[in-house]
Amino acid sequence: MSLQILNKYISSVKLRTHVLNMAKNGNSVHIGCAFSLIEIFAVLYEGFVSMDPNDLNHSERDLVCLSKGHGVMAAYSCLFELGFLDEVHLTNYFSNGSLLKGLSDSHIPGIEVSGGSLGHGITVATGFALAIALKKQNRKVICIVGDGEMNEGSIWESLLFIAHWKLKNFILIIDANQFQAMGRSSEVLNCESFKDKLDAFNFETWECDGHSRKELKLVLDSAYSSNIAKPKAIIARTIKGKGVSFMENNNIWHYTRLDETTYKQSIAELREI
Template sequence: MNSAVFDAKKLRKTVLDMAFNGSTVHIPCAFSLVEILAVLYRNHLNLASGPKDENRDFLILSKGHGVMAQYACLFELGWLTDSDVKKYFADGTRLKGLSDSHVEGLEVTSGSLGHGLSVGAGIALGCKLKKTNQQVYAIVGDGESNEGSIWEALLFAAHWKLDNLCVIIDANGFQAMGPTNEVMHLSDLGKKMEAFDFDTIVLDGHDEAALHAAFSELKSKKNGRPKAVVANTVKGKGVSFMEGNNVWHYTRLNPTTYQEALKELGF
């Protein structure tokens, strides 16, 4: 749907550049989102004439700490500049470490987890009432799904038959303080979403072809059931020393690890 390529390796490089320039954290939880966002921006999001167009589709990043992956996509669109990337987290920057609705292209202020999905469900209901064809995609984390407000929003979506809402769970198996299953075991997320009356597909969240097929299939089902994709992902995907290593949730790059990570990505 968009002319930008959204190459996964290039998106990860932009995340690394931002994290290194800003000496900031949350790299692995951005990396687990890259293919999901690439497919959505490339093939499925109708951005109309831009981020202020009332006819646009909506992408809600409820797990707002993964925002560097979305910034990388906005950079590909030309909505962010080289200066934004170079000055990330610097004094006077407009780009913060969590999703902020003051930045054009970001629909919600999130980072306080558990709230973005409710916003997305409300937007989806508004689109239903206005009888538009707009789609709402809401990305939540599996760790974020510990929040009770997530499950209230799912009940709301099913009650109002929001088949224009697609909830994507970035199931990377970790949250800030440890493995998700140790902090709060979630059991089978696919079965849970089905029990909440969602049309649900469980897949490899780094398989772009599978993601594209799933989003296409779910969008075609106008049956009064909201949609869900449980995307099994790897936290830190793309850089071997970050993959599945939760120490990197709050670890900053230094010149050596920055160059090592770039080399692994082929740069």
């Protein structure tokens, strides 16, 4: 089968349910930072990324690089909904011998970079974008970072390099959920205004509601269709823990594990966004 863009609606409820099930099954953390990514991944895979459903390693595929590797349950959930992972993978998440780890792992088809050391994934994505440009291929490189991750110097070195080489096939998405592991991003190390900085770094930049599929589709399409010879950046304003009231903007859910009560409460609250 040739490369194609999948036109399939991916349910936010299903994706968040898979995240909760994985976290419960694996007695693992990072629920809040996966929830802020849900709509971003859904929109990318349901109508933007070009791939071969029969070969996730196709040499001319678009690349989705999750530099914010601790949010990987959102990516795994999406890959499962598209049929690229099996139920057993979600059931055995984060268990001994499991295929799926708690951080993004490039050995898994559909996961392009290994993430966990923040600021690392974007450097790999930068290399991908340069190689694609040198080969004159028509392929998109989408790199997803967190707003806390923007504290890393390797992020800004990569952005300088990307802009210098005018890698217009590169799309940066900042999951700006206002938190990082140890607190509010604005209090740990304030990097705002992202838009002003990215504009100054010679990126073409948009901001949107990162939970609005309509807005995400609009800015992604605008970025892809732009004729300006600049790399692109999208600041997606999101809510950490989006979808469960007691998790939203509550940074304790960066490292808190589910018990039977909070699992059932979370499942009961989920609604389509």
